[in-house]
Amino acid sequence: MTDSNLTDRNAPWRVELRDAITAKERTAIPRVEMPMQEPGERVHNNREVNLGLTPLQAVTEATRCLDCPEPGCIQGCPVSINIPSFIKNIQRGDIAGAAHVLAMSSSLPAVCGRVCPQERQCESKCIYLKMRKPAVAIGYLERYAADTAREQKLLPAPVNMAQRGTKIAVAGSGPAGLSFAGEMARLGYDVTVFEALHEIGGVLKYGIPEFRLPNRVVDAELDRLREAGVKFEKGTVIGKTLAYDDLLNAGFRGVFVASGAGLPRFMGIPGENLNGVLSSNEYLTRVNLMGAGQPGSMTPVDRGSRVVVVGGGNTAMDSVRTARRMGAEEAIIVYRRGRDEMPARVEEIEHAEQEGVKLLTLHNPVEFIGDDSGHVCAVRLQRMELGEPDASGRRSPRPVEGDIVEMPVDEVIVSVGVSPNPLIPSAIDGLDVTNRGTISVDLGLRSSISTIYAGGDIVRGGATVILAMGDGKRAAASMHAALKEN
Amino acid sequence: MFRIVEKSRFSEKVVRLVVEAPRVARSRRPGHFVIVRTGAGGERIPLTIADADTEIGTVTLVVQEVGASTRNICALEPGDCFDDLVGPLGRATDISLKGTVVCCGGGVGTAPLLPIIQAMKEAGNRVISVLAARTRELIILEDDVRRFSDEVIIMTDDGSYGTKGLVTQGLENVLLREHIDEVVAIGPAVMMKFVSLLTKKYDVPTICSLNTIMVDGTGMCGACRVTVDGRMRFVCVDGPEFDAHKVDFDEMIMRMKAYNNYGHD
Secondary structure (H helix, E strand, O other): OOHHHHHOOOOHHHHHHHHOOOHHHHHHOOOOOOOEOOHHHHOOOOOOOEOOOOHHHHHHHHHHOOOOOOOHHHHHOOOOOOHHHHHHHHHOOOHHHHHHHHHHHOOOHHHHHHHOOHHHOHHHHOHHHHOOOOOOOHHHHHHHHHHHHHHOOOOOOOOOOHHHOOEEEEEOOOHHHHHHHHHHHHOOOEEEEEOOOOOOOOHHHHOOOOOOOOHHHHHHHHHHHHHOOOEEEOOOOEOOOEOHHHHHHOOEEEEEEOOOEEEEOOOOOOOOOOEOEEEHHHHHHHHHHOOOOOOOOOOOOOOOOEEEEEOOOHHHHHHHHHHHHOOOOEEEEEEOOOHHHOOOOHHHHHHHHHOOOEEEEOEEEEEEEEOOOOEEEEEEEEEEEEEEEOOOOOEEEEEEEEEEEEEEOOEEEEOOOEEEOOHHHHHOOOOOEOOOOOEOOOOOOEOOOOOEEEOOHHHHOOOOHHHHHHHHHHHHHHHHHHHHHO | OEEEEEEEEEEOOEEEEEEEOHHHHHHOOOOOEEEEEOOOOOOOEEEEEEEEEOOOOEEEEEEEOOOHHHHHHHOOOOOOEEOEEEEEEOOOOOOOOOOEEEEEEEHHHHHHHHHHHHHHHHOOOEEEEEEEEOOHHHOOOHHHHHHHOOEEEEEEOOOOOOEEOOHHHHHHHHHHHOOOOEEEEEOOHHHHHHHHHHHHHOOOOEEEEOOOOOOOOOOOOOOOEEEEOOEEEEHHHHOOEEEHHHEOHHHHHHHOOOOHHHOOO
16 A cells, blocks of 8 residues: 555545545534543543544544545644545544554654644644534544554554664653654664653653553554664753763764753742642652552652642643542642633543532632641632733733632642753753743754754743644754755 | 662661762762662652762762661662662752862761862862761761861760761851851751851851752752742752752751651651
């Protein structure tokens, strides 16, 4: 099977699929619902919530896709996956073909099918929305194709193309670094990924919980990269263990810095350093990376019975849902704006609510109060109301003067964002950094040092897995072009 | 894997491990620390670097048993390996010619102090070292300290060795006696707090090295946050050394008790 036959909209098989059923019949099919673990059951385990589509569900959902001549979904995808082509391959039952189409554009499809905010990307451009019907479930189908191909070993082992022999270093093994490494390996470079932590995967391992992205899914994607010739070295901090000059002396011709998010932001309010008040980074790292709370793990973690998570993003949802699974009787999101303004994916908010999480919107912490031992025991919350839209287009919250309530609490997780990781920007002389601490890059993601490129959160400050992957892909193309010239 | 090539015991709960880690040995500077992990499910534990041999590629770590994880580390024998040893982390000490420097080490704090004493001496400073501990057997690395110090003062709480008294008494005698340009203090948080109060009184610039709780140690989790000069700072990337006069030691001491119920000190 040639690539072009898989992606040619005018291939006979595909024309046949389009002609087999009328548009009216197609659009009458209801959007698939993702099978999932029951809420009452899943708060007692860490297993994945979404169970994945059945083959029949997948083919039916794939049938909904109109196979538009000018598909908007592809424009909505940061890595430009040929979405109608992979979907139509699912519809005709060629899952290997579908997985092959995904692999042409993405090195982590099983990850993206789970954690991408499709409703704001590909699915937001789906023609169905113009017909006031729900978009084709592109994310579910992506996951289906990637999972089925992995489980049934439908894709041939990747070919190790490292014969070009030019050595390339990557700092950080999160989505940006992995995507870059996959692209460069495919182009024939000899790629080594250096990771500071003791596990490969970055935020996919330490941040996103098992119930949303199982480690085995990440590990399978890592194995494919290894088979493609990518080397991994953990416990190595670029700028510390190995200086930039060490990399040059070791023969590396290019470096991609994808060191990700760093220090957690706090609110700067009294009592924030009390025990029992911690960042979502710390909480999730203890539970996800270090296995705190699981048998055999030496790492401790607080298990509050009344836990407040401050923030409305995906990380806040991951934290609050983790707290439920760690045994919190009450797990409460405190967010200063309204529910509609929450940056978290709608699916995550809904899943959290199904699991008994309470949303306390239009409230903002102004002080944490501690007991005699220095442990948090209460939080004072300022009631808020929504005013005019701010620069982000969301209605900005403002305090309702004098309306402050106090709530007892025994654990607080602060999830109000992160700053870029400061290690590499401070360790490499001559590397230009913005006043926000991110690395300055040009459109090709090249930094002020011509051999160093950067992408992901170290450039964006805080974004999504797929945007980081898009950066990795773009930086690879740009570095490859520059290296070819020399 | 990071193989232990040598082990010795300073006291019942304090061991010295020489570990193969060539890259760390080469890149570490005084003031840096490492994070180690041992065994499946092992915790990430920050440890200070007492010494390094760049030729054979080893670092020397001094470990005090304070909980389950450090007990496991202290039980390692030559030939055993750390699963992970990452570093060097933190910012290196600002070493320059200051004049006369007093280096105060409390208990195992003498271990990270040793490379600073050596570097301060090599930078041309006159170095007075004050080593303090509860009792004689907890005074460690005395011979090494003597090699790089112009004067060594030993203080023990029980008077079993050196002069009976606290580190602050030994230090105050020096401050009364002569002009001191800088004090470096490393030891338990409460010791650094009282050294800081004393040197503030004498208006002598003082550096301390903080040993807070950490998870990743690479600027991600924020567990190590402390208040310095009214600002939130992170020991793993902004420290571990800070201007002692500006550190909120009481808050730090409170925060170090966060996981006391889990078998940690």
